[in-house]
Amino acid sequence: MKALPVIFVQPTCPGDQRAKGIQFLSTCNLFWLCFLILSFLSTSMCAAPVPYPHLKVCLQGLEKDIKDSDVMLYAPLAHEIKENCKMMSLRCYMLELMMVTDEEEIRNNFTECIFFFTEQPEEESVGCPPCEAYSLNNITIFLERLNALLEEMTEREKLRNT
Known part of the structure:
Protein backbone atom coordinates (compact mmCIF):
# COMPACT_ATOMS: atom_id res chain seq x y z
CA MET A 1 0.00 0.00 0.00
CA PRO A 49 -20.05 50.02 -20.06
CA VAL A 50 -23.55 49.04 -21.10
CA PRO A 51 -23.36 48.15 -24.81
CA TYR A 52 -26.56 49.71 -26.18
CA PRO A 53 -25.67 49.05 -29.86
CA HIS A 54 -25.01 45.42 -28.93
CA LEU A 55 -28.44 45.19 -27.30
CA LYS A 56 -29.96 46.61 -30.47
CA VAL A 57 -28.30 43.85 -32.53
CA CYS A 58 -29.62 41.25 -30.08
CA LEU A 59 -33.09 42.73 -30.35
CA GLN A 60 -32.97 42.67 -34.16
CA GLY A 61 -31.97 39.00 -33.99
CA LEU A 62 -34.92 38.21 -31.73
CA GLU A 63 -37.56 40.21 -33.61
CA LYS A 64 -38.30 37.57 -36.25
CA ASP A 65 -38.86 34.94 -33.54
CA ILE A 66 -41.12 37.02 -31.30
CA LYS A 67 -42.99 39.32 -33.72
CA ASP A 68 -45.94 36.91 -34.03
CA SER A 69 -46.36 36.48 -30.28
CA ASP A 70 -49.73 37.51 -28.86
CA VAL A 71 -48.43 38.44 -25.40
CA MET A 72 -49.14 41.78 -23.77
CA LEU A 73 -46.08 43.49 -22.33
CA TYR A 74 -45.33 46.50 -20.13
CA ALA A 75 -43.95 49.22 -22.42
CA PRO A 76 -43.52 52.78 -21.17
CA LEU A 77 -43.87 55.76 -23.49
CA ALA A 78 -40.74 57.87 -23.93
CA HIS A 79 -42.29 60.84 -22.12
CA GLU A 80 -43.30 58.59 -19.18
CA ILE A 81 -39.67 57.77 -18.36
CA LYS A 82 -37.84 60.15 -16.02
CA GLU A 83 -34.22 60.87 -16.92
CA ASN A 84 -32.87 59.01 -13.88
CA CYS A 85 -35.12 56.02 -14.68
CA LYS A 86 -33.93 55.27 -18.24
CA MET A 87 -31.72 52.38 -17.14
CA MET A 88 -34.47 50.95 -14.92
CA SER A 89 -36.93 51.14 -17.82
CA LEU A 90 -34.47 49.39 -20.11
CA ARG A 91 -34.13 46.68 -17.48
CA CYS A 92 -37.95 46.34 -17.44
CA TYR A 93 -37.93 45.88 -21.19
CA MET A 94 -35.24 43.21 -20.93
CA LEU A 95 -37.17 41.35 -18.22
CA GLU A 96 -40.25 41.40 -20.44
CA LEU A 97 -38.17 40.06 -23.34
CA MET A 98 -36.91 37.26 -21.10
CA MET A 99 -40.51 36.32 -20.34
CA VAL A 100 -41.43 36.28 -24.05
CA THR A 101 -38.42 34.17 -25.05
CA ASP A 102 -39.25 31.76 -22.25
CA GLU A 103 -42.93 31.45 -23.25
CA GLU A 104 -42.06 31.09 -26.94
CA GLU A 105 -39.24 28.65 -26.03
CA ILE A 106 -36.62 30.61 -27.95
CA ARG A 107 -33.01 29.69 -27.16
CA ASN A 108 -30.18 31.22 -29.17
CA ASN A 109 -27.28 33.65 -28.84
CA PHE A 110 -29.63 36.61 -28.92
CA THR A 111 -31.53 35.38 -25.87
CA GLU A 112 -28.21 34.86 -24.09
CA CYS A 113 -27.43 38.52 -24.75
CA ILE A 114 -30.67 39.57 -23.04
CA PHE A 115 -30.05 37.27 -20.08
CA PHE A 116 -26.51 38.64 -19.73
CA PHE A 117 -27.79 42.21 -19.62
CA THR A 118 -30.25 41.45 -16.82
CA GLU A 119 -27.49 39.83 -14.76
CA GLN A 120 -25.54 43.10 -14.63
CA PRO A 121 -25.66 45.01 -11.34
CA GLU A 122 -28.61 47.38 -11.08
CA GLU A 123 -28.03 51.10 -11.01
CA GLU A 124 -29.59 53.19 -8.29
CA SER A 125 -33.19 53.87 -9.30
CA VAL A 126 -34.68 55.98 -6.53
CA GLY A 127 -38.16 57.23 -7.32
CA CYS A 128 -38.62 55.06 -10.40
CA PRO A 129 -41.95 53.28 -10.84
CA PRO A 130 -41.99 49.47 -11.02
CA CYS A 131 -42.25 47.80 -14.42
CA GLU A 132 -45.90 46.94 -13.78
CA ALA A 133 -46.83 50.62 -13.47
CA TYR A 134 -46.55 51.10 -17.24
CA SER A 135 -49.27 50.30 -19.77
CA LEU A 136 -49.67 46.88 -21.38
CA ASN A 137 -49.16 46.78 -25.14
CA ASN A 138 -48.82 44.25 -27.93
CA ILE A 139 -45.44 43.04 -29.15
CA THR A 140 -45.31 45.47 -32.10
CA ILE A 141 -45.71 48.57 -29.92
CA PHE A 142 -43.39 47.07 -27.32
CA LEU A 143 -40.62 46.58 -29.92
CA GLU A 144 -41.11 50.09 -31.37
CA ARG A 145 -40.82 51.70 -27.94
CA LEU A 146 -37.85 49.57 -26.96
CA ASN A 147 -36.02 50.47 -30.18
CA ALA A 148 -36.75 54.15 -29.55
CA LEU A 149 -35.37 53.91 -26.01
CA LEU A 150 -32.23 52.12 -27.21
CA GLU A 151 -31.69 54.77 -29.89
CA GLU A 152 -32.06 57.55 -27.34
CA MET A 153 -29.67 55.89 -24.90
CA THR A 154 -27.13 55.19 -27.66
CA GLU A 155 -27.20 58.83 -28.75
CA ARG A 156 -26.89 60.03 -25.16
CA GLU A 157 -23.89 57.75 -24.64
CA LYS A 158 -22.25 59.07 -27.84
CA LEU A 159 -22.71 62.66 -26.66
CA ARG A 160 -21.30 61.81 -23.25
CA ASN A 161 -18.18 60.26 -24.82
CA THR A 162 -17.42 63.22 -27.11
Whole structure:
Protein backbone atom coordinates (compact mmCIF):
# COMPACT_ATOMS: atom_id res chain seq x y z
CA MET A 1 0.00 0.00 0.00
CA LYS A 2 1.27 3.45 -0.93
CA ALA A 3 1.23 6.37 1.43
CA LEU A 4 -0.79 9.37 0.37
CA PRO A 5 1.35 12.36 -0.57
CA VAL A 6 1.15 15.34 1.74
CA ILE A 7 0.72 18.72 0.15
CA PHE A 8 2.46 21.34 2.20
CA VAL A 9 0.23 24.34 2.55
CA GLN A 10 0.92 26.66 5.40
CA PRO A 11 -2.31 28.14 6.71
CA THR A 12 -2.39 31.92 7.01
CA CYS A 13 -5.07 32.17 9.66
CA PRO A 14 -3.89 32.99 13.17
CA GLY A 15 -4.30 30.17 15.65
CA ASP A 16 -4.16 27.50 12.95
CA GLN A 17 -0.45 26.67 12.74
CA ARG A 18 -0.45 22.89 12.20
CA ALA A 19 -0.45 21.08 8.85
CA LYS A 20 -3.79 19.86 7.57
CA GLY A 21 -2.68 16.44 6.26
CA ILE A 22 -3.85 15.83 2.73
CA GLN A 23 -6.24 18.75 2.73
CA PHE A 24 -5.27 20.96 -0.21
CA LEU A 25 -6.44 24.30 1.14
CA SER A 26 -7.53 25.25 4.58
CA THR A 27 -10.89 26.89 5.00
CA CYS A 28 -9.21 30.20 5.64
CA ASN A 29 -7.12 30.01 2.46
CA LEU A 30 -10.20 29.05 0.49
CA PHE A 31 -12.05 32.04 1.90
CA TRP A 32 -9.27 34.45 0.87
CA LEU A 33 -9.07 32.88 -2.59
CA CYS A 34 -12.84 33.35 -3.08
CA PHE A 35 -12.61 36.90 -1.79
CA LEU A 36 -9.80 37.70 -4.25
CA ILE A 37 -11.66 36.21 -7.22
CA LEU A 38 -14.90 38.02 -6.36
CA SER A 39 -12.98 41.28 -5.98
CA PHE A 40 -11.59 40.97 -9.49
CA LEU A 41 -14.96 40.01 -10.95
CA SER A 42 -16.82 42.87 -9.31
CA THR A 43 -14.34 45.49 -10.52
CA SER A 44 -14.44 44.24 -14.09
CA MET A 45 -18.24 44.17 -14.14
CA CYS A 46 -18.53 47.69 -12.75
CA ALA A 47 -16.02 49.03 -15.24
CA ALA A 48 -17.80 47.53 -18.25
CA PRO A 49 -20.05 50.02 -20.06
CA VAL A 50 -23.55 49.04 -21.10
CA PRO A 51 -23.36 48.15 -24.81
CA TYR A 52 -26.56 49.71 -26.18
CA PRO A 53 -25.67 49.05 -29.86
CA HIS A 54 -25.01 45.42 -28.93
CA LEU A 55 -28.44 45.19 -27.30
CA LYS A 56 -29.96 46.61 -30.47
CA VAL A 57 -28.30 43.85 -32.53
CA CYS A 58 -29.62 41.25 -30.08
CA LEU A 59 -33.09 42.73 -30.35
CA GLN A 60 -32.97 42.67 -34.16
CA GLY A 61 -31.97 39.00 -33.99
CA LEU A 62 -34.92 38.21 -31.73
CA GLU A 63 -37.56 40.21 -33.61
CA LYS A 64 -38.30 37.57 -36.25
CA ASP A 65 -38.86 34.94 -33.54
CA ILE A 66 -41.12 37.02 -31.30
CA LYS A 67 -42.99 39.32 -33.72
CA ASP A 68 -45.94 36.91 -34.03
CA SER A 69 -46.36 36.48 -30.28
CA ASP A 70 -49.73 37.51 -28.86
CA VAL A 71 -48.43 38.44 -25.40
CA MET A 72 -49.14 41.78 -23.77
CA LEU A 73 -46.08 43.49 -22.33
CA TYR A 74 -45.33 46.50 -20.13
CA ALA A 75 -43.95 49.22 -22.42
CA PRO A 76 -43.52 52.78 -21.17
CA LEU A 77 -43.87 55.76 -23.49
CA ALA A 78 -40.74 57.87 -23.93
CA HIS A 79 -42.29 60.84 -22.12
CA GLU A 80 -43.30 58.59 -19.18
CA ILE A 81 -39.67 57.77 -18.36
CA LYS A 82 -37.84 60.15 -16.02
CA GLU A 83 -34.22 60.87 -16.92
CA ASN A 84 -32.87 59.01 -13.88
CA CYS A 85 -35.12 56.02 -14.68
CA LYS A 86 -33.93 55.27 -18.24
CA MET A 87 -31.72 52.38 -17.14
CA MET A 88 -34.47 50.95 -14.92
CA SER A 89 -36.93 51.14 -17.82
CA LEU A 90 -34.47 49.39 -20.11
CA ARG A 91 -34.13 46.68 -17.48
CA CYS A 92 -37.95 46.34 -17.44
CA TYR A 93 -37.93 45.88 -21.19
CA MET A 94 -35.24 43.21 -20.93
CA LEU A 95 -37.17 41.35 -18.22
CA GLU A 96 -40.25 41.40 -20.44
CA LEU A 97 -38.17 40.06 -23.34
CA MET A 98 -36.91 37.26 -21.10
CA MET A 99 -40.51 36.32 -20.34
CA VAL A 100 -41.43 36.28 -24.05
CA THR A 101 -38.42 34.17 -25.05
CA ASP A 102 -39.25 31.76 -22.25
CA GLU A 103 -42.93 31.45 -23.25
CA GLU A 104 -42.06 31.09 -26.94
CA GLU A 105 -39.24 28.65 -26.03
CA ILE A 106 -36.62 30.61 -27.95
CA ARG A 107 -33.01 29.69 -27.16
CA ASN A 108 -30.18 31.22 -29.17
CA ASN A 109 -27.28 33.65 -28.84
CA PHE A 110 -29.63 36.61 -28.92
CA THR A 111 -31.53 35.38 -25.87
CA GLU A 112 -28.21 34.86 -24.09
CA CYS A 113 -27.43 38.52 -24.75
CA ILE A 114 -30.67 39.57 -23.04
CA PHE A 115 -30.05 37.27 -20.08
CA PHE A 116 -26.51 38.64 -19.73
CA PHE A 117 -27.79 42.21 -19.62
CA THR A 118 -30.25 41.45 -16.82
CA GLU A 119 -27.49 39.83 -14.76
CA GLN A 120 -25.54 43.10 -14.63
CA PRO A 121 -25.66 45.01 -11.34
CA GLU A 122 -28.61 47.38 -11.08
CA GLU A 123 -28.03 51.10 -11.01
CA GLU A 124 -29.59 53.19 -8.29
CA SER A 125 -33.19 53.87 -9.30
CA VAL A 126 -34.68 55.98 -6.53
CA GLY A 127 -38.16 57.23 -7.32
CA CYS A 128 -38.62 55.06 -10.40
CA PRO A 129 -41.95 53.28 -10.84
CA PRO A 130 -41.99 49.47 -11.02
CA CYS A 131 -42.25 47.80 -14.42
CA GLU A 132 -45.90 46.94 -13.78
CA ALA A 133 -46.83 50.62 -13.47
CA TYR A 134 -46.55 51.10 -17.24
CA SER A 135 -49.27 50.30 -19.77
CA LEU A 136 -49.67 46.88 -21.38
CA ASN A 137 -49.16 46.78 -25.14
CA ASN A 138 -48.82 44.25 -27.93
CA ILE A 139 -45.44 43.04 -29.15
CA THR A 140 -45.31 45.47 -32.10
CA ILE A 141 -45.71 48.57 -29.92
CA PHE A 142 -43.39 47.07 -27.32
CA LEU A 143 -40.62 46.58 -29.92
CA GLU A 144 -41.11 50.09 -31.37
CA ARG A 145 -40.82 51.70 -27.94
CA LEU A 146 -37.85 49.57 -26.96
CA ASN A 147 -36.02 50.47 -30.18
CA ALA A 148 -36.75 54.15 -29.55
CA LEU A 149 -35.37 53.91 -26.01
CA LEU A 150 -32.23 52.12 -27.21
CA GLU A 151 -31.69 54.77 -29.89
CA GLU A 152 -32.06 57.55 -27.34
CA MET A 153 -29.67 55.89 -24.90
CA THR A 154 -27.13 55.19 -27.66
CA GLU A 155 -27.20 58.83 -28.75
CA ARG A 156 -26.89 60.03 -25.16
CA GLU A 157 -23.89 57.75 -24.64
CA LYS A 158 -22.25 59.07 -27.84
CA LEU A 159 -22.71 62.66 -26.66
CA ARG A 160 -21.30 61.81 -23.25
CA ASN A 161 -18.18 60.26 -24.82
CA THR A 162 -17.42 63.22 -27.11
